[in-house]
Amino acid sequence: xxILTKMFxxxxxxxxxxxxxLVVVSTMxxxxxxxxxxxxxxxxxxxxxxxxxxxxxxxxxEAQLNEQLAKYSQMQQAQVAELEACRIARDEAETRLITxxxxxxxxxxxxxxxxxxxxxxxxxxxxxxxxxxxLRERALTAERRRVELDERLAELxxxxxxxxxxxxxxxxxxxxxxxxxxxxxxxxxxxxARYGSIAGDVLTADEGIAPDRNIExxxxxxxxxxxxxxxxxxxxxxxxxxxxxxxxxxxGGTFIGRLRIIQVDLNRATGVLTLENGSRGLAKSxxxxxxxxxxx
Numbered sequence: 001x002x003i004l005t006k007m008f009x010x011x012x013x014x015x016x017x018x019x020x021x022l023v024v025v026s027t028m029x030x031x032x033x034x035x036x037x038x039x040x041x042x043x044x045x046x047x048x049x050x051x052x053x054x055x056x057x058x059x060x061x062e063a064q065l066n067e068q069l070a071k072y073s074q075m076q077q078a079q080v081a082e083l084e085a086c087r088i089a090r091d092e093a094e095t096r097l098i099t100x101x102x103x104x105x106x107x108x109x110x111x112x113x114x115x116x117x118x119x120x121x122x123x124x125x126x127x128x129x130x131x132x133x134x135l136r137e138r139a140l141t142a143e144r145r146r147v148e149l150d151e152r153l154a155e156l157x158x159x160x161x162x163x164x165x166x167x168x169x170x171x172x173x174x175x176x177x178x179x180x181x182x183x184x185x186x187x188x189x190x191x192x193a194r195y196g197s198i199a200g201d202v203l204t205a206d207e208g209i210a211p212d213r214n215i216e217x218x219x220x221x222x223x224x225x226x227x228x229x230x231x232x233x234x235x236x237x238x239x240x241x242x243x244x245x246x247x248x249x250x251x252g253g254t255f256i257g258r259l260r261i262i263q264v265d266l267n268r269a270t271g272v273l274t275l276e277n278g279s280r281g282l283a284k285s286x287x288x289x290x291x292x293x294x295x296x
Contacts, residue, residue, distance in 0.1 A: 208246035211291035
């Protein structure tokens with residue numbers, strides 16, 4: 001045989017020798033690999049089942065976590081709102097704190113003022129006690145004075161009753177004066193009709209000013225001359241007496257004459273006396289002068 005053929009045969013023999021174990025080993029490995037594949041498939045099925053279980057657990061856990069997340073979100077929103085409310089409350093508290101501090105400062109000032117006021121009140125109280133003692137003494141004095149005034153009032157009341165009686169008598173005298181005045185005016189009218197106007201300072205019915213009020217005064221002084229008789233009374237402008245007034249002078253129920261005012265002071269007045277007749281008596285201090293409203 002050719003050498004190459006021999007070598008080929010040898011090689012084929014060697015390959016055959018080596019291939020048999022390989023085939024055996026391959027066969028054994030295939031069985032082993034088949035068993036491993038079966039085991040692996042079982043493990044994969046178990047892993048898939050476990051995966052599905054885990055996935056369901058994961059989904060359930062995810063849902064639970066989502067629910068918790070929603071709750072946490074709500075809680076977070078509530079906490080944010082509460083935090084905002086707390087912030088607002090803090091701002092308000094800070095504002096109140098500032099206000100309170102201001103009030104404290106103000107109250108400190110008020111307290112100092114009150115302390116000063118208390119001191120002043122104590123001093124005032126002491127002064128009031130002193131004044132009260134003084135007022136008590138003055139009250140006792142006033143009470144004694146009141147008793148004296150009561151006695152004086154009783155005395156004045158008695159005098160008032162006397163004055164009222166005198167006033168009634170004066171009214172009666174005034175009524176008599178009016179009657180005498182009318183008689184005199186009638187006599188003057190008759191005299192004028194017979195003999196003409198009275199000359200000199202004698203007053204006619206048209207002379208002078210009619211008084212605008214009733215006044216009663218006292219004759220203080222009488223001054224006589226060859227030309228006229230002047231009479232001073234104790235009523236003046238303060239009482240309403242005016243220049244030109246015509247008044248009546250009388251003594252009790254007796255007509256003395258007519259007085260025409262020619263000069264007026266504050267509390268004095270002077271006039272010219274006419275129609276004076278000695279048979280009725282002459283005017284003198286102490287006689288009364290009357291002004292009758294609306295009458296000459």
